Amino acid sequence: MLVRLIVxxxxxxxxxxxxxxxxxxxxxxxxxxxxxxxxTWRIGLSVLLFIFLMLSFWMGWIKPHGL
Numbered sequence: 736m737l738v739r740l741i742v743x744x745x746x747x748x749x750x751x752x753x754x755x756x757x758x759x760x761x762x763x764x765x766x767x768x769x770x771x772x773x774x775t776w777r778i779g780l781s782v783l784l785f786i787f788l789m790l791s792f793w794m795g796w797i798k799p800h801g802l
Contacts, residue, residue, distance in 0.1 A: 738796050745784045752777040
């Protein structure tokens with residue numbers, strides 16, 4: 736249950752960073768670096784989530800199941 740909560744929180748944070756990047760892209764008309772920072776956070780969190788999922792699978796915290 737804890738792994739699901741962690742994954743959900745990280746996904747919501749990734750979506751927030753993506754939305755803030757879009758907002759800064761539309762609203763900032765000057766040479767601001769806020770878009771780059773927001774999208775860098777999104778990429779970093781996505782990589783971190785992927786590594787966490789691989790580690791969770793390797794440690795046995797999550798298991799695949801057939802549908």
